[in-house]
């Protein structure tokens with residue numbers, strides 16, 4: 001392994017800042033508030049839910065500019081910010097002038113007590129600097145601030161301020177060639193190892209370094225986006241001594257698309273994987289759009305969503321229905337398994353000490369396959385699923401020739417509904433008489449639990465309803481008649497298909 005460096009560097013207000021010592025679990029929020037006294041960034045929930053701590057992280061966009069992403073500083077570890085420009089609320093006003101977003105907040109009376117305001121403004125700063133084409137309308141703004149809570153102002157003036165401020169091209173002095181040059185000055189391809197052998201934050205630079213380091217320290221905690229592990233630190237106060245961050249490993253964040261498959265590296269964020277997965281089917285895009293918030297999607301990864309093995313993670317059922325495979329690596333050894341085999345039992349995955357997820361490969365369904373995916377949660381946005389259902393039906397002459405059905409929230413793991421799959425095969429989509437038997441089969445597949453999200457009876461009933469809905473839609477009923485909120489944008493772009 002190459003000699004590792006001990007310090008990290010970030011850009012603050014155009015200047016390089018070198019940080020020589022930090023604890024493996026120090027959060028970016030604690031760094032800002034306690035070390036810099038940059039107390040404009042607030043701590044509300046300390047678990048990624050309220051957005052009060054939102055800051056923007058800028059990284060080179062590969063075109064000579066800077067890509068700004070909103071992150072929840074409360075659950076983002078300081079070491080993960082290595083190589084980034086960190087923009088906080090204090091940095092926006094310049095020369096006695098407010099930033100256009102701040103000015104719009106004033107003009108629209110979009111702040112009352114003000115506690116949430118820095119977080120809203122920073123989430124919108126990232127939207128202001130968006131790289132995606134297209135107008136900023138109410139829907140875009142609602143998406144950008146779904147992870148920000150305001151208790152007193154009300155969202156109407158906030159949304160109005162955002163639509164006005166983010167309408168045109170960014171013109172605030174951020175993100176230009178000077179900022180890009182500052183980032184290139186601090187870029188350091190060497191691996192990072194801050195600490196000693198007993199307590200460290202490490203960021204390997206290559207996959208071989210990651211494999212060797214994790215083999216040597218199988219007791220270390222791997223982190224990708226830390227949208228889960230961050231809460232182990234801030235809420236569960238777990239004593240974590242060794243942290244290995246996979247986010248800087250060369251090539252591990254890549255999303256490769258061919259005619260046959262999409263390969264998603266374990267460090268690719270939801271946001272990075274979203275477009276390719278949404279091209280498979282618009283329902284998948286919609287589930288990903290509703291996963292967490294813009295802040296969570298900018299940091300959290302599909303690899304982390306799989307590896308943490310939650311029974312209510314959104315992407316595992318989707319990917320299982322699509323027939324995804326997982327590549328795991330331990331030292332020099334690799335193996336590939338069907339994704340559903342990875343989930344053995346509640347809290348138990350098929351992963352050896354020192355073994356990590358390298359990538360997930362998602363085969364693209366053929367033109368004869370129909371996909372449907374539905375997320376059921378108490379709140380429409382920024383909420384963990386009570387249930388997630390994903391269906392892939394291959395059709396032949398109006399009949400279902402083969403089926404893959406997967407659910408989250410129905411068992412201790414994300415799980416295929418094998419009995420229901422067997423029961424739908426052969427179904428004539430024009431003859432509803434046999435559908436009930438397929439719906440009944442779900443009760444043989446699952447004995448769901450009751451918890452604060454949903455009762456067992458509710459879960460089973462909704463699962464039946466979702467399978468029924470998938471069959472109804474695939475048989476030809478337009479989604480404008482089956483969906484209460486929105487309609488499905490068909491693969492051919494037709495609304496309601």
Ligand SMILES: Cc1cc2nc3c(=O)[nH]c(=O)nc-3n(C[C@H](O)[C@H](O)[C@H](O)COP(=O)(O)OP(=O)(O)OC[C@H]3O[C@@H](n4cnc5c(N)ncnc54)[C@H](O)[C@@H]3O)c2cc1C
Nearest residue numbers: 048223224225226227228229292301304305307313314357
């Ligand atoms: C506010 C909020 C909202 C959320 N909403 C949703 C939601 O709507 N739907 C949903 O599904 N989830 C949601 N989550 C949960 C969270 O985003 C996911 O679990 C996320 O996918 C974890 O990814 P990560 O990269 O942040 O993982 P991390 O927190 O970095 O890691 C998660 C786990 O995976 C392990 N791990 C990470 N990378 C690897 C690897 N390469 N190999 C092996 N193990 C690895 C870690 O050791 C840890 O055990 C939400 C979280 C927050 C904070």
Ligand code: FES
Nearest residue numbers: 044045046051074
């Ligand atoms: S403090 Fe609430 S999201 Fe960070």
Ligand code: FES
Nearest residue numbers: 112113114150151
């Ligand atoms: S202005 Fe008070 S919480 Fe938003």
